[in-house]
Amino acid sequence: MxxxxxxxxxxxxxxxxxxxxxxxxxxxxxxxxxxxxxxxxxxxxxxxxxxxxxxxxxxxxxxxxxxxxxxxxxxxxxWKSNPIFPEDPYDKAMARFWTKFVDDKCIPALWKAAWSAENEREKAVEEAYECLKTLETALDGKRFFGGDVIGMVDIAANFVGFWLSIIQEATGVELLSADKFPDLFKWTEEFIGCNIVKENLPPRDKLLALFKARFAQVMEPQTNTSK
Amino acid sequence: MxxxxxxxxxxxxxxxxxxxxxxxxxxxxxxxxxxxxxxxxxxxxxxxxxxxxxxxxxxxxxxxxxxxxxxxxxxxxxWKSNPIFPEDPYDKAMARFWTKFVDDKCIPALWKAAWSAENEREKAVEEAYECLKTLETALDGKRFFGGDVIGMVDIAANFVGFWLSIIQEATGVELLSADKFPDLFKWTEEFIGCNIVKENLPPRDKLLALFKARFAQVMEPQTNTSK
Known part of the structure; x- marks a missing residue:
């Protein structure tokens, strides 16, 4: 071409x-x-x-x-092949709605909760739970947000699907677990289990090291303050 | 139908x-x-x-x-008649880019600057100016953001076109003026001058009264604090 x-x-x-x-x-x-x-x-x-x-x-x-x-x-x-949006205008609107929810509400709430100072953590975690609970309703028993195949919302929710578990490991703040959000947790496994997704993810260890270093940096001033 | x-x-x-x-x-x-x-x-x-x-x-x-x-x-x-988006995918992407800019950056910055406490005003106003300056570049000499007719960005920027001048009057914080942003100011006049826009605007006096009441409320705690 x-x-x-x-x-x-x-x-x-x-x-x-x-x-x-x-x-x-x-x-x-x-x-x-x-x-x-x-x-x-x-x-x-x-x-x-x-x-x-x-x-x-x-x-x-x-x-x-x-x-x-x-x-x-x-x-x-x-590029029209393998559409990432549904064709029907209403379904497309729903995909846009959830995509916007992921960006405007979900990611900021998860990020805030994961990096929150201890005295603000409880509230921030509650808000993050609310977002995850809401996002889970969008799955509605489907394999992917897009149905049987990966679509716009799955792509936009990649932070929830992969990055979040690494941030959880780095910070020790558990937000998305199989216990609390079984359907959403299962989705993360389905999502990162797809070959095309897997091939396009950053190395887990490298990302974990990055977030751990960041965590140490973020925590340092808090530790100093409490001295 | x-x-x-x-x-x-x-x-x-x-x-x-x-x-x-x-x-x-x-x-x-x-x-x-x-x-x-x-x-x-x-x-x-x-x-x-x-x-x-x-x-x-x-x-x-x-x-x-x-x-x-x-x-x-x-x-x-x-509803396909009178498209509000351009047909060309690149032009459409640009319309979406500017619409997102209006919602994510411009409106929050203008709102913050207009209602800012005096000690935070200078910085907030500077940031609002930056946004207006950037938004003005999107006009690029055209009558409307959409070209000769009102399009997606014009509709999304209705806050800048109408609400902003009323908030400015209520709060006394001048952000968008003909002096500072001549092209954008001219756009606001073009925009609210369209009959179809005009028929769909809230009554100016009623909105002004609402914002003035809000301003009095917002300012009260500040006045109390300085006592």
Missing amino acids: GEEVKVFGAWGSPFSRRVELALRLKGVPYEYIEEDIVGNKSALLLQYNPVHKKIPVLLHNGKPIAESLVILEYIDET | GEEVKVFGAWGSPFSRRVELALRLKGVPYEYIEEDIVGNKSALLLQYNPVHKKIPVLLHNGKPIAESLVILEYIDET
Whole structure:
């Protein structure tokens, strides 16, 4: 096809992994460019996403698109095979609703609970539980949020499917367990059990080491304060 | 057509007005149901939007959809006349990008700046200016964000087009002026000058009174503290 498809991402980011997963599901070959998002963002990234200066950016035939959910919509509209959205407008609206819920409510609540200081933890964990409980209702007995195959909500919920368990291990804060949320827990196993997902996940050990180092950093000031 | 189209909204909310404006642009007749969002939410609203318990909700032939941006996408997919999104996937992605920018960055920054306590105002106003400056670049010399006609970004930016000037008057915090952002200011005039927009705006005086009362409430504790 001679198409130029590039993804500017970061290896440990669930957001650029979303974009890569969608392209892989569609069978679209792409070039991956790793960005140094902590230290030194590239001139290209700043040029392609001057508003947020963040990954991921999809470059398609010279045209840049930012924001992972916007990119996922674009991918589904541009490459028609293996649709990630349902065709029916109402089902599509529901997929968008849950995707938005994952981004606006779920991820922030989980993140906050996992890294919360001890005196704020109980409330933050309760809020995270509420989100997980709500998200579980969206599964509604299905194998994937998308039904029998991975769809938009599954892709968007990759943080819940993979990253969360590693953060839990690093911080010792348990949020999603088989006991509390059996259907959602089963979904995480189904999700990371798919070959196409598995091939597109960052190395668990490397990510765990990163979060453990972060945890040590976050906890340090708290320990100092209590001295 | 015998279709059932209902909008659950609140008269002063830019979010339910977005939904109404889109339906009006499409020429879709609908029944409007005013919700008492401060006092007593109706059993129907809680049933139709159990996750967020908020307006707006669109009910189409018995099926509820929540979240104004999700509703707008649904409306554009369901009723094809007078498209609010551009047809080209890249242009559509750009419309989604700017819509998301309005909701995630612009409105929160403007709201924060307008209601900020005096000691936090300077920083908050600077951040609001940054957002307005960025939003202005999206206009890029066009009459509307959508080009010659009102599109998705115009509808989503209705807060900037109408509500903001009233909040500015109520709080005395000037954010969007013809001096600072001439193109964006001109857009607000174009936007509220459209008949179809004008017919769908809440009464200015009533909204001003509401925001003035709110301002008095917000300022009271600050005045008490400084005593």
